[in-house]
Amino acid sequence: MEGRLPAHLEISGLLRSVNGEGGFATILQRGERDAGTIMIVMRGPGETSRLYERMPQLDGNRAWTLTKSEDTENKQEFQDYLNRRCAQDRDLWLIELDIARAERFIGLSPPKA
Numbered sequence: 001m002e003g004r005l006p007a008h009l010e011i012s013g014l015l016r017s018v019n020g021e022g023g024f025a026t027i028l029q030r031g032e033r034d035a036g037t038i039m040i041v042m043r044g045p046g047e048t049s050r051l052y053e054r055m056p057q058l059d060g061n062r063a064w065t066l067t068k069s070e071d072t073e074n075k076q077e078f079q080d081y082l083n084r085r086c087a088q089d090r091d092l093w094l095i096e097l098d099i100a101r102a103e104r105f106i107g108l109s110p111p112k113a
Contacts, residue, residue, distance in 0.1 A: 006034040007093055014105060023099025029086050031093035038093045042102035049078055052106065064106045
């Protein structure tokens with residue numbers, strides 16, 4: 001099993017990177033300091049909101065996975081989903097990135113429009 005960067009350090013670096021590029025990044029819910037699950041809401045100008053979570057893979061690695069996309073016809077449903085997930089897991093970190101093409105900060109390409 002490979003070492004894992006503590007969640008609070010990973011999040012701190014992510015927030016600094018986004019803010020350093022002129023975006024806005026904030027913690028919506030603080031989770032377990034060292035091993036909490038991290039979920040990231042990504043928003044950008046003219047983009048729908050997307051939710052990414054690092055999910056365990058069969059090979060033991062953890063890859064960022066698009067868990068949910070905002071429905072422009074029912075934006076409340078996206079927020080309701082976030083609220084449910086936060087209520088279910090108090091160790092969960094919920095981070096919001098507000099910057100164009102936010103996926104680049106977690107090593108992914110932005111989704112096609």
